[in-house]
Amino acid sequence: MKNIITILVLSIYTTFVSCDSVATNRYNFAEVKSSSQTKALIAKMILENKEEDIDSTSSYIELNLKGMHYADVPIKSALITDNYTLLTTDTVNFSAKKLLEVLEAEKGLTNLNNSYSDDVEFEWKDEIETKKLEVNFVNGKHLAAFGNKDYGKLTITYNPVYTIPLAKIHSKVKVFDAAPKYLLYIKSYNSVFDISINDVRIAEDTDSDSFNLNNYITGPNSTIKLTAKTEDKTIKKEPNTYYRDPSFSIEIIDNSTKKVVKKIEEISIKNNIPVNLKLDFNSTLPYYPKAWTNGADLRNSKDLKEKVIALYTKLGNAILANDEQAINDLFYQKDFEVQQLDFDTNFETARTKWEAYLTILLNTYKYTLAKDFDIEFNAGGKLIYTYAKDKSDMLILTGKNYDDSFNHFLYQPKGSNELKIIR
Amino acid sequence: MNNETNMKKLTLLLLLVSLFGYAQVDYKGLVKNIEDITIETDIETHFKGVPFTEEYGEIKFSDERFLRFYGVFVDKVKINTSYGGKRITMHFFDEISDYNKLKTKLTELYGNPDVNERSSSTYYEWKTESKSLMLRVSTEESLFTEFDELVVTLFH
Structure with missing residues (x-):
């Protein structure tokens, strides 16, 4: 028990010692969340470092002040422009590893990108800001074997703030465990199609091969009507030449699970006589839109x-x-x-x-x-x-x-x- | 007795202070051993918490901090599941020691491999009823120059 207490006291002492160093860590870029807060921090730095003669007249500002840090990871230099802030750590004390870990604690893990050089890049994007970290290896081999001299370059850009609902739809979108995305896939040879779903015409004379159906589904039962026609009627059966009839096959798939919901095997169009098909299928969307379901019948609307x-x-x-x-x-x-x-x-x-x-x-x-x-x-x-x-x-x-x-x-x-x- | 109770309280307090001092990612907890994957393994569950990308049904992990194969750091791993089984393609950090370590380990587990030596590469293949492991290295005059890949195929 006494041993445990000794270890804990020591670890807390270490925390206090590092807190003491925070006192000299005066300028924390991790607390900055907007361009105006960046400007406020620059003003503070200029005010407290008059002897440094910082040039604040140009469109960018370069700072190499003591006490600059990102959540306790010392920053050696900062380049601040109207569009972005670029922070570079020193090549000591595993700064790249520490900066990466601080950012992952703040933002979560994200996929890495290998750049053309040996550097590795991470990017975190959200509504407020985009943070991009470039890890530069000096004496480290890779992320699992960092070297003490590896350093990081963190680029921060702030996104414009929009309050209009149309720019913030994601915050209203409901999340469901199962979220089917129904697609109509057509494989065809020398065919074009007229397609309607639930009596909504979505394509005419098209040779495209995939259609999003979700946007036209307003309830569990759906019907697709399709007319297949010959695309190029000049292709004809002639002696000694290869010929095959225009043909097509159809699949309705749920793209979220890649499961086939309905399948129509290959059908040929004989003698250029259009083929009409009607396909019923049941959808299991967790959300059906109001869409036009409460709309008035406009067929007799005079004006x-x-x-x-x-x-x-x-x-x-x-x-x-x-x-x-x-x-x-x-x-x-x-x-x-x-x-x-x-x-x-x-x-x-x-x-x-x-x-x-x-x-x-x-x-x-x-x-x-x-x-x-x-x-x-x-x-x-x-x-x-x-x-x-x-x-x-x-x-x-x-x-x-x-x-x-x-x-x-x-x-x-x-x-x-x-x-x-x-x- | 009273003294001991106070000690326990103090310990708990100190423990809480140290625990909540700094919330960090549990990096050790995220390390995944690729050799544990079987034909039944659900890949997304096995690699839970590790970022991945997915393209054409192929899942790719590229953060070496979390990827190990018999203790060796894996640079990148791509996993393809099809009707035939699972194909796991691993790339390493091109170290001769990694290649030696893995060749020794796999020989110890599955016996001597079939060796197919070609002009500029050598294939080592271990086969069992449920899996095949193919290790490929580039060579120059039969000497190791590059650790290309290790492909594990798990059969149904």
Whole structure:
């Protein structure tokens, strides 16, 4: 018992001794969590080290001050720019090992990347910041045999903070143990397809080989209708030449488990007569979206064209007015449902999309609307898609060296008089 | 008696202070012995806690701090599971001592290997009913130059 106490007292003494060294460790970069906090730390360092004559006038600042550290790992030099902070440890005392362990305690383990040299890189990314550690071996062999002279270079960049819900969808996405992702796979030779799922037309004359189905599933029972046609009718049976009939086979798979849910073996298209297929399958999604399920039947809606124009006008005006809240309101339900149906909790998905919307807002100075268009009714009239006839798309955005266009599936919630973007 | 109770309390207190002083990753607890993998082993469970990447159904681990094969550091390991069985491909740190150690160990466990010497490489193969182990080294005039890989195939 006495021995145990002696060891514990000694270890606590060591802790106190290292705490004492913290007193000289005045500038802790691990506590900095934003660009403004970085600036505050720089100001403190300049104020407390007037004799060092630090040049703070240029766009970057180089510091070699005593007392700089990252969670008690001494930092030999710091390069701070408007975009990033680069911290380099000294080539003593296993600093690379210590810095890696401190970062792993803070952020968790992550995959390593081998760079072209013998160095090893780690990266931790979250909503607030990206930290990249480069481990440089001097006398160490590898991560399991660090040398005392191996050093680390830590690059920290802070991400912009967005408060708009459309940029933070991941925080609302529910996580489930089983999260199927249904895909339709087609293997084909000289065939094209018209495909609809649950009475929503998702492709026409396509020769693509895979389709995401989750976005068009609103309940456990689904039906896929497919028409297979010959792609190139000039390929004909001729004497002394190889010929085979156009053909295709189909699989519905759950991409999360790679399990085949439904399979149709090879079918041939004879004499160019299109083949029609109907496939029923049961999905077991842990989340079914509202989507257009509470939508009104629009088939007899008299002012539907005006409503379509009104919606795209609203979107065009929101873009020209840089109205971020209006963009959020127009796209949130669609983007949320799509990300939830992909069971995607990565913070970058919605952030990247939001930054694309911001780029659109920044660049667009004009929009053009299609006024003449055909309306296609899907899902028993609850969902519509429009085909512009007088323009190349429904909404065309123009900017300097830039153009973009929009066309979406629309529905009208029951009790509302306005259309909404849903896919 | 009273003194002993106080000692116990003090010990507990000191123990708690030392334990909660600094939360760290349990590196030792994460070390995985690749030789323990059998055909039944669930790979993700076996390597729980160790970061991995997955591409085309192949799982890859590359953090040498956590990978051992009979005590030898493994640089990278790729694991492929198919209907035929499991294929475990290991790369080492190209040390002649690693190669010697593994050749000795495998010979001790499975007897003398089949040796296939070619112009610039040598293959050593050990086979049992349930697995095969193929060790490949590059050679120059029959002398070791590089430790290429060790492939363990586990059969159903």
